[in-house]
Amino acid sequence: MLKTEIDYDEMLSVLGRRLQPNAIRKLTTLLGNREVISLAAGAPSFETFPIEELAEISARVIRDRGRFALQYGPTRGQSALVEAVVANLRSRGIESSNPSQIVMTTGSQQGLDLIARVMLDPGDVALVELPSYIGGIIALHNSAAQLAGVRQDDGGIVISDLREKIERLHSEGRRIKCIYTIPNFQNPSGVTLAAERRTELISIADEHDLLIIEDDAYFDLHFTEDASRLVPLAALCPDRVVYLGTYSKVLAPGLRTAWLRAPEKLAAKIELAKEGADLSSSVLDQAIVIEAIRERLIERRLPELRKFYQVRCAAMLDALDRFAPSGSRWTKPAGGFFILMELSVGTDATSMLPDAIDNGVAYVPGQPFFVDGSGANTLRLAYSRETPTAIADGVERMCRVFQNAKAQGQA
Amino acid sequence: MLKTEIDYDEMLSVLGRRLQPNAIRKLTTLLGNREVISLAAGAPSFETFPIEELAEISARVIRDRGRFALQYGPTRGQSALVEAVVANLRSRGIESSNPSQIVMTTGSQQGLDLIARVMLDPGDVALVELPSYIGGIIALHNSAAQLAGVRQDDGGIVISDLREKIERLHSEGRRIKCIYTIPNFQNPSGVTLAAERRTELISIADEHDLLIIEDDAYFDLHFTEDASRLVPLAALCPDRVVYLGTYSKVLAPGLRTAWLRAPEKLAAKIELAKEGADLSSSVLDQAIVIEAIRERLIERRLPELRKFYQVRCAAMLDALDRFAPSGSRWTKPAGGFFILMELSVGTDATSMLPDAIDNGVAYVPGQPFFVDGSGANTLRLAYSRETPTAIADGVERMCRVFQNAKAQGQA
Numbered sequence: 136m137l138k139t140e141i142d143y144d145e146m147l148s149v150l151g152r153r154l155q156p157n158a159i160r161k162l163t164t165l166l167g168n169r170e171v172i173s174l175a176a177g178a179p180s181f182e183t184f185p186i187e188e189l190a191e192i193s194a195r196v197i198r199d200r201g202r203f204a205l206q207y208g209p210t211r212g213q214s215a216l217v218e219a220v221v222a223n224l225r226s227r228g229i230e231s232s233n234p235s236q237i238v239m240t241t242g243s244q245q246g247l248d249l250i251a252r253v254m255l256d257p258g259d260v261a262l263v264e265l266p267s268y269i270g271g272i273i274a275l276h277n278s279a280a281q282l283a284g285v286r287q288d289d290g291g292i293v294i295s296d297l298r299e300k301i302e303r304l305h306s307e308g309r310r311i312k313c314i315y316t317i318p319n320f321q322n323p324s325g326v327t328l329a330a331e332r333r334t335e336l337i338s339i340a341d342e343h344d345l346l347i348i349e350d351d352a353y354f355d356l357h358f359t360e361d362a363s364r365l366v367p368l369a370a371l372c373p374d375r376v377v378y379l380g381t382y383s384k385v386l387a388p389g390l391r392t393a394w395l396r397a398p399e400k401l402a403a404k405i406e407l408a409k410e411g412a413d414l415s416s417s418v419l420d421q422a423i424v425i426e427a428i429r430e431r432l433i434e435r436r437l438p439e440l441r442k443f444y445q446v447r448c449a450a451m452l453d454a455l456d457r458f459a460p461s462g463s464r465w466t467k468p469a470g471g472f473f474i475l476m477e478l479s480v481g482t483d484a485t486s487m488l489p490d491a492i493d494n495g496v497a498y499v500p501g502q503p504f505f506v507d508g509s510g511a512n513t514l515r516l517a518y519s520r521e522t523p524t525a526i527a528d529g530v531e532r533m534c535r536v537f538q539n540a541k542a543q544g545q546a
Numbered sequence: 547m548l549k550t551e552i553d554y555d556e557m558l559s560v561l562g563r564r565l566q567p568n569a570i571r572k573l574t575t576l577l578g579n580r581e582v583i584s585l586a587a588g589a590p591s592f593e594t595f596p597i598e599e600l601a602e603i604s605a606r607v608i609r610d611r612g613r614f615a616l617q618y619g620p621t622r623g624q625s626a627l628v629e630a631v632v633a634n635l636r637s638r639g640i641e642s643s644n645p646s647q648i649v650m651t652t653g654s655q656q657g658l659d660l661i662a663r664v665m666l667d668p669g670d671v672a673l674v675e676l677p678s679y680i681g682g683i684i685a686l687h688n689s690a691a692q693l694a695g696v697r698q699d700d701g702g703i704v705i706s707d708l709r710e711k712i713e714r715l716h717s718e719g720r721r722i723k724c725i726y727t728i729p730n731f732q733n734p735s736g737v738t739l740a741a742e743r744r745t746e747l748i749s750i751a752d753e754h755d756l757l758i759i760e761d762d763a764y765f766d767l768h769f770t771e772d773a774s775r776l777v778p779l780a781a782l783c784p785d786r787v788v789y790l791g792t793y794s795k796v797l798a799p800g801l802r803t804a805w806l807r808a809p810e811k812l813a814a815k816i817e818l819a820k821e822g823a824d825l826s827s828s829v830l831d832q833a834i835v836i837e838a839i840r841e842r843l844i845e846r847r848l849p850e851l852r853k854f855y856q857v858r859c860a861a862m863l864d865a866l867d868r869f870a871p872s873g874s875r876w877t878k879p880a881g882g883f884f885i886l887m888e889l890s891v892g893t894d895a896t897s898m899l900p901d902a903i904d905n906g907v908a909y910v911p912g913q914p915f916f917v918d919g920s921g922a923n924t925l926r927l928a929y930s931r932e933t934p935t936a937i938a939d940g941v942e943r944m945c946r947v948f949q950n951a952k953a954q955g956q957a
Contacts, residue, residue, distance in 0.1 A: 139755050141785055143811040146723065146757060148689070151664035154818035160621065160825070181613035189616065193830075194605035202592035205600065205798035210571065241652055241824040248823045253562035273822040278559070312557065344550050346557060374552055387616035389829030400554040407565035411684040412659045413652040414571070417828035418800030419604075 149257075150277060157269055158503035166497050172529035174451075175497040177322060177472050177517040183440055184387045185432060192426045196419070204422035210410045212239025212394070213421045219428045220380070220394045227354065228370035229378065229396065236396045238405050241416040242388070243352055243379045246395040246405075247274035247315075249412065250348055250377055253404045254312055255280040260304055262314040262345075264292060266475065266504030266513070268322045271315050271350060281309070282506040289466065291328030292316065294335045301343055313346040318368060320353040320471025323504045323515035327362060327469050337372045346401075347376045352393075355385050355437055357470035358445040374398050382424050384472075385433050385440060390420040444472065450523035451516060454530035460537045465516075472519035475501065477512060478537065484514040487540050496532040560668075561688055568680055569914035577908050583940030585862075586908040588733060588883050588928040594851055595798045599843055600834060607833045615833035621821045623650025623805070624832045630839045631791070631805045638765065639781035640789065640807065647813045649820060650805050652827040654763055654790045657806040657816075658685035658726075660823065661759055661788055664815045665723055666691040671715055673725040673756075675703060677886065677915030677924070679733045682726050682761060692720065693917040700877065702739030703727065705746045712754055724757040729779060731764040731882025734915045734926035738773060738880050748783045757812075758787045763804075766796050766848055768881035769856040785809050793835050795883075796844050796851060801831040855883065861934035862927060865941035871948045876927075883930035886912065888923060889948065895925040902947045907940040 144152070162175055196204050211217060217237045224232035240246040247270065255261060257279035263272060265284035275282055283304060286296040297314075304311055316336070318328035328336070340347050349368045357363045369378035373396075381393035397405055409415075427433055448468055455465050455476070462479035476498075478484060485500040501513030518526055555563070573586055607615050622628060628648045635643035651657040658681065666672060668690035674683060676695035686693055694715060697707040708725075715722055727747070729739035739747070751758050760779045768774045780789035784807075792804035808816055820826075838844055859879055866876050866887070873890035889895060896911040912924030929937055 139752050141755070141809070143809060146665060146812075147815065148663065148665050148667045148670075150819070151815050154664070154815055154822070156818060157821050160821060178618050181617055184612055184616045186608060186612040186616070189612065190605040190608035193608055194601040197597060197601035197604055201595055201597040201600065203800075205595045205597070205800040206592055207589050207794075207799045241827065244822070245824040252559065253565070254557060254559050256559045259559070270822070270825065277819070277822045341550050344552070383618075388618045389614075389616040389833075391824070391826070391828045398552070398554060401557075404558065404562050404565055407567060408561070408688070410568050410571060411565070411655070411681070411688045412823065413656040413802070414681065415802070416652065417802045417831050419834075420828050420830060422800075423830075 149279065153276070153279065155273065155276065157273055159269055159499055162497070162499060169492065170495070171492055172496045172521055172525045172532070174516045174521065174526070174529050174533070175499045176520045178388060178520060179384055180443070180520055183443060185436065188432055189387065189423060189427070193423050196422045196426055200422060204419050206418065208415045208418035208421065210415050211237065211406050212416070213418065213425060215425045216421050219425065223380070224396055228366055229373060230370070231373050232396055235399050236402045238395050238402055238409060239416055239421060240393045240395060240409070241391045241413065242383060243350060243381045243393040244270045244274065246379045246393060247271050247348070247350070248277070249405045249408045250395070251275050251278040251280065253401065253408050254346065260309045260311040262297070262300065262311060263506055264316060264321065265507060266323050266501060266510055267315065267506065268317055268350065269503055272506060275315065280312070284505060284507040287324060287326055289326060291318065291326055291332055292336060294332055297339060301339070311343065311345055313348055314340065315348040315350065317350045317352070319351055319362065319365060320356065320468050320473070322352070322471070323473050323499070323501065324475040325466040325468030325471060325473045327365065330365060333366065333368055333371060337368060337375065340375050341372070348379070349376050350379045352379065352381050352384055353471035354380065356441055356444055358441060358448065359469045362469035369396065377401065382433070385437065386424065386427055390424060391417060392420045392424045444519060447518040447523055447526055450526045451518040451530060454527040458531045458534035460534060460541055472517050474516045474518065476514050476516055480512060482512040484512060487536055490540070491533050491536045494532045494536055496529040498533060560690065564687070564690065566684065566687065568684055570680055570910055573908070573910060580903065581906070582903055583907045583932055583936045583943070585927045585932065585937070585940050585944065586910045587931050589799060589931060590795055591931055594854060596843060596847065600798065600838070603837045604834050607830070607837055611833060615830050617829065619826045619829035619832065621826050622648065622817050623827070624829065624836060626836045627832050630836065634791070635807055639777055640784060641781070642784050643807055646810050647807045648805055649808070649813055649816050650803065650827055650832060651820070652802045652824065653794060653799070654761060654792045654804040655681045655685065657790045657804060658682050658759070658761070659688070660816045660819045661806070662686050662689040662691065664812065664819050665757065671720045671722040673708070673711065673722060674917055675727060675732065676918060677734050677912060677921055678726065678917065679728055679761065680914055683917060686726065691723070695916065695918040698735060698737055700737060702729065702737055702743055703747060705743055708750060712750070722754065722756060724759055725751065726759040726761065728761045728763070730762055730773065730776060731767065731879050731884070733763070733882070734884050734910070734912065735886040736877040736879030736882060736884045738776065741776060744777065744779055744782060748779060748786065751786050752783070759790070760787050761790045763790065763792050763795055764882035765791065767852055767855055769852060769859065770880045773880035780807065788812065793844070796848065797835065797838055801835060802828060803831045803835045855930060858929040858934055858937055861937045862929040862941060865938040869942045869945035871945060871952055883928050885927045885929065887925050887927055891923060893923040895923060898947055898951055901951070902944050905943045905947050907943040909944060
């Protein structure tokens with residue numbers, strides 16, 4: 136019926152052509168119906184969802200305020216929620232926060248996408264940690280920025296490496312716009328940025344006129360006193376930082392309610408970008424979150440939630456101690472959902488994954504988290520989803536696969 | 547404290563600099579607390595929201611399936627909802643639809659944004675109607691496309707003008723990628739694309755290798771038998787059309803649940819773009835919509851909903867007949883929410899708006915809907931929000947302002 140043949144590839148934009156699938160979501164889809172112990176999925180456990188409370192809240196919100204909760208809402212977000220976010224930011228030490236700096240987003244992923252869109256042109260450089268969150272990498276990549284990796288060790292970003300990378304890029308005539316960091320209990324490494332490096336990072340950003348994108352999704356999920364006292368970069372230098380927080384990890388990710396705080400001028404641009412992107416995030420979700428905050432549902436559950444993930448983290452660390460092959464090492468998180476495991480040099484975590492899945496356990500190979508293509512011998516382990524028993528069992532199965540591969544000289 | 551002064555404007559990307567506020571949302575914000583009869587807001591009436599049913603559904607969905615409804619979901623959308631969309635598309639005559647062509651979106655606005663991002667590079671031309679939906683214009687504009695306007699009359703796009711514009715643009719060496727159209731009860735004009743022009747539009751798209759973006763947000767809200775029988779462009783030529791539908795107008799916009807159907811190859815790209823943009827839309831909203839469809843809540847309410855808006859449309863048309871100044875004309879919608887009014891040539895609808903607001907009525911000046919800068923003497927009137935009595939009252943007040951301006955020689 137068509138006269139003219141359609142070449143859809145030919146119709147695409149530069150972005151349309153460069154889009155890459157998210158390795159984790161691809162894997163999650165693949166695993167969908169397989170009965171495996173998943174150390175891959177980094178989602179919160181559904182056991183932590185306050186189901187009965189949210190059922191009650193949602194019905195009440197719709198009955199009492201349905202004419203607002205079911206209607207279009209302001210792009211920046213429901214004003215009561217914006218006010219609650221401001222209070223939350225102040226409690227985190229980001230004192231100067233005010234509503235004109237806040238934009239509610241559909242998960243922090245949207246925050247990352249919007250910032251990348253308003254800031255990055257093709258050829259601009261964005262610095263990211265090695266490894267870094269895949270969703271953050273994708274958002275930056277989709278703006279056609281060049282991504283440059285900065286090494287981490289157990290104290291987070293290695294400051295000397297950061298300085299070297301900046302100097303090298305500048306000597307190549309590149310314009311560096313920002314550095315994307317997850318300072319607390321990083322995804323995927325579980326590592327936390329040391330206090331003294333936070334001030335160094337700020338001073339480097341200041342020196343080189345960089346914006347810091349601080350993704351603090353796991354802020355509330357610390358396991359130790361020390362970790363709870365770490366100061367956000369946005370508290371140290373609010374003018375240089377776009378700060379991202381979310382209710383996904385402490386309430387429920389399906390509500391897709393997160394927020395960002397940016398210097399006012401950038402927040403205004405981000406609001407405009409969001410207006411074009413979707414007008415607003417789910418208004419009902421926001422109304423539910425407002426009620427959950429008012430009833431102190433989130434606040435009251437935090438101690439229990441921290442304990443919940445701490446127990447699982449401990450189960451994974453114990454199992455790794457018992458079963459991990461010699462020559463491997465792994466991080467010891469002070470919060471969050473993730474451990475990064477590093478196998479002996481020369482080992483390939485990707486090639487062993489099918490065998491692991493056949494043995495009833497899944498993990499995420501680390502390489503996609505490293506923008507420089509390194510990390511082939513690493514893998515991300517999430518302790519958020521499975522029970523402590525299943526975690527121990529899963530780690531044992533996985534390590535057996537690694538040991539066998541080693542014995543057969545494949546690793 | 548900062549060593550280096552921050553120039554936020556200097557930090558922005560090309561998109562960051564070109565972002566423009568949405569004239570309607572700006573106006574809505576302005577009017578927020580003013581007690582006026584709003585013929586400006588094009589949102590559905592909250593009287594149409596099935597509050598009790600949605601309250602009951604939301605609580606039940608969270609209780610029964612909270613572990614899924616509150617968790618991260620697939621980027622394309624919940625599979626049960628995707629299946630329901632496919633069934634809906636088939637009922638609209640788009641027979642070949644299948645799940646791999648569907649992506650659920652945060653309102654149709656996100657659908658527009660995602661399509662624009664995967665298709666349009668700076669300099670590409672997108673054709674739009676004169677006038678067209680502001681959100682659509684913004685989404686296309688944000689991709690740095692050049693927008694070219696095609697005239698409409700009471701039968702929709704003027705085909706001869708479409709041919710002329712295409713030829714002129716091609717002779718200028720421009721690449722035209724797509725045409726964005728709202729064929730039924732258009733926002734802002736209320737006009738419907740005539741049946742014979744639909745086939746002509748398809749054949750022109752085919753001849754010039756254009757994609758059609760068909761925004762059918764008001765499909766279900768027809769007032770006449772004739773309008774209900776019009777065939778979507780996507781039914782005539784599914785390979786050349788990205789088709790957008792939404793639950794915002796027939797259920798509740800705060801649920802932010804819409805969908806698009808695209809040729810499979812484009813849908814796959816749009817899915818990847820959405821993955822980077824927000825991972826997924828609200829999972830709870832989708833779960834609620836699935837239940838509303840299963841219980842035939844939407845379907846059962848449609849006849850009543852059509853009647854609801856038809857009565858309001860009639861009230862507005864009656865009032866215009868009685869009060870409109872001589873020399874003005876307006877469209878007669880066969881569905882949807884909007885009437886476009888055209889005042890005598892030389893009249894400026896924008897300059898009379900403050901006076902109208904002072905007299906207790908608001909409308910949207912038409913000019914921002916015209917990408918060629920024309921339409922200064924037009925305005926968009928929405929009959930979706932106010933009661934029939936308030937509509938009649940509002941139109942009378944507004945027309946009195948127009949008459950006074952005319953008497954004083956300002957118009």
